[in-house]
Amino acid sequence: MNFIPYKTKKVFIRIENNDLTTLYSDRSGLRFLNSVSGYIFENINGINTFEDIVEHMKSIYPTVDDMTLTNDTLNCLYSLKTMKFINWKDGSEMNTNTSVSSLAVEVAGERDYSMISKYILRNYKNNLNNNYLVNIPIGNKSYYTDISLRTRQFNLNEIHFFTKKNNQITSLVSIIGFDSSLQTVNIGVVICEKINMEYLKINLLGIEELLKNNEKKKIKLNLIANNFNEGLIELFCAIGYEFEANLEKEVNGSDLLIYKKIIQ
Missing domain, CATH: 3.40.630.30 (Gcn5-related N-acetyltransferase (GNAT))
Structure with a gap:
């Protein structure tokens, strides 16, 4: 799973003083991202792959286990896509079969x-x-x-x-x-x-x-x-x-x- 997310057009972005990110578009209205989601959104540039973004999150949160960071990043990206703030390349859908273990839970x-x-x-x-x-x-x-x-x-x-x-x-x-x-x-x-x-x-x-x-x-x-x-x-x-x-x-x-x- 190594798709490339990118930001959609006509999205207003503002970084607030309290680590919140404000997003606005005509289709989705006003939304607020917490600091974690804000870091993820900041790293979406149409070049970074999903794995690149996860690696960046690991550098910011080195004490959090890999599975948690991977799942949190994936869920955040899916939420942003649902709200029409992003889309992704290399396939119309992500492979969302993120597993707890090799047993595919x-x-x-x-x-x-x-x-x-x-x-x-x-x-x-x-x-x-x-x-x-x-x-x-x-x-x-x-x-x-x-x-x-x-x-x-x-x-x-x-x-x-x-x-x-x-x-x-x-x-x-x-x-x-x-x-x-x-x-x-x-x-x-x-x-x-x-x-x-x-x-x-x-x-x-x-x-x-x-x-x-x-x-x-x-x-x-x-x-x-x-x-x-x-x-x-x-x-x-x-x-x-x-x-x-x-x-x-x-x-x-x-x-x-x-x-x-x-x-x-």
Whole structure:
């Protein structure tokens, strides 16, 4: 993936004193970029390739891991293209299959939130369906709109990881607490059809690899009793999760079952 982004015409650009960049065009209106997005935009000149821009970002943020910088740069470029401030050469579309690992697990970005929101809402009542493995912990559909997903992921409060086949989602897992200084994270949403169980395993193991590289030590899965298919526990236990606790009547009178895995 080494396309060349370039700025579109008739875009007003102004660098503010507080490290914000102001962009304006007749088609997109007024937008503000934070310092990171501003650095990326500054390096778009029709000559620098995507890889050149990532290398520049590495020099500015040497302590940030390569995968995070690559994904952040890609997502920023896609957002700028969506807002019509840039385009790119050498292909009408980017190869957006950025992977957490060699297992081809994708981290949700700007282009994915609508698709993920629809996928969650489509499976909202499949938690007890024997053909699915589903855990959707929040009983409020507005929590899973594309705007809500985008806001939480932008703040690193909840990050979504997915696998695909033939451009269709085959598994989805979200991680809560990735940005915390704590060494424990929690699994939020889990969705896949049983026929795609191997994709879910790939997803979970790819996430585990990422968490290990970011010095996380423990993953927890919280399940509301009688609100999930038993096959979900069987799958998690098969890849090393263990029962930790049963908090009686913790959630609206229902028990909360807690499973854990130590990352080694």
